[in-house]
Amino acid sequence: MNFYIFLFLIYVGCEDVDQEEPTPIFIKTFGGSLWDYGNAVHQTNEGGYIIVGETSLIEDGTSDIWLIKTDFHGNEEWIKTFDGSNRDYASSIQETIDGGYVFTGSTGSGDYNEAWLIKTDSQGNEDWNQTFGGGNYDRANSVQQTNDGGYIIAGNTDSYGNGLLDVFLIKTDSQGNITLTINGPKKSRNKLEKVFDIFGRETSIKSNQFFIYNYDDGSTKKKLIID
Numbered sequence: 015m016n017f018y019i020f021l022f023l024i025y026v027g028c029e030d031v032d033q034e035e036p037t038p039i040f041i042k043t044f045g046g047s048l049w050d051y052g053n054a055v056h057q058t059n060e061g062g063y064i065i066v067g068e069t070s071l072i073e074d075g076t077s078d079i080w081l082i083k084t085d086f087h088g089n090e091e092w093i094k095t096f097d098g099s100n101r102d103y104a105s106s107i108q109e110t111i112d113g114g115y116v117f118t119g120s121t122g123s124g125d126y127n128e129a130w131l132i133k134t135d136s137q138g139n140e141d142w143n144q145t146f147g148g149g150n151y152d153r154a155n156s157v158q159q160t161n162d163g164g165y166i167i168a169g170n171t172d173s174y175g176n177g178l179l180d181v182f183l184i185k186t187d188s189q190g191n192i193t194l195t196i197n198g199p200k201k202s203r204n205k206l207e208k209v210f211d212i213f214g215r216e217t218s219i220k221s222n223q224f225f226i227y228n229y230d231d232g233s234t235k236k237k238l239i240i241d
Contacts, residue, residue, distance in 0.1 A: 120153035144190035148173025
């Protein structure tokens with residue numbers, strides 16, 4: 015079974031003698047013999063469209079980021095691929111102030127993924143790329159260029175924060191270097207070994223008392239169990 019990217023653009027307007035050429039209505043497909051996805055589209059300043067998603071080149075579950083540029087009528091101008099590690103995809107794209115493009119998504123395999131930020135020139139040639147993560151499942155879902163020329167990224171992380179997945183907010187400079195990361199404390203993967211009462215005696219957990227939790231990495235925490 016083949017999957018293709020579909021790009022739908024619809025324009026509705028009133029006739030006007032001074033009106034510029036109306037936006038054309040069209041349907042275009044881009045794809046090969048395997049799975050291809052278009053996850054985000056942005057109209058460029060010169061009137062064309064830039065699409066980002068992923069493409070599968072071989073039938074093993076891996077994929078690369080796919081960047082497609084079209085003209086005003088949806089005709090292909092160029093296509094670029096970006097290969098990271100195993101499964102790579104992008105979910106957000108924006109044209110940058112220098113006429114290039116910035117897009118973000120994820121690269122990795124299985125339970126290990128990193129948020130991926132890629133900057134290209136106006137022809138889709140890579141200027142630089144940066145990854146962000148803490149060794150578990152992290153990804154970026156949206157990117158915007160900020161007034162200072164840097165980038166703000168939003169996504170989710172399993173490496174930091176307090177729950178299974180937490181919001182991942184990353185601010186970078188114009189070259190994708192981190193200037194601020196907001197994600198909460200790094201999650202502890204330590205294992206509880208013993209529980210002591212306030213006199214240092216090993217005990218079991220009981221309600222309405224303070225206890226000292228001792229973990230296998232040598233750390234301790236004081237907790238009050240309330241029934």
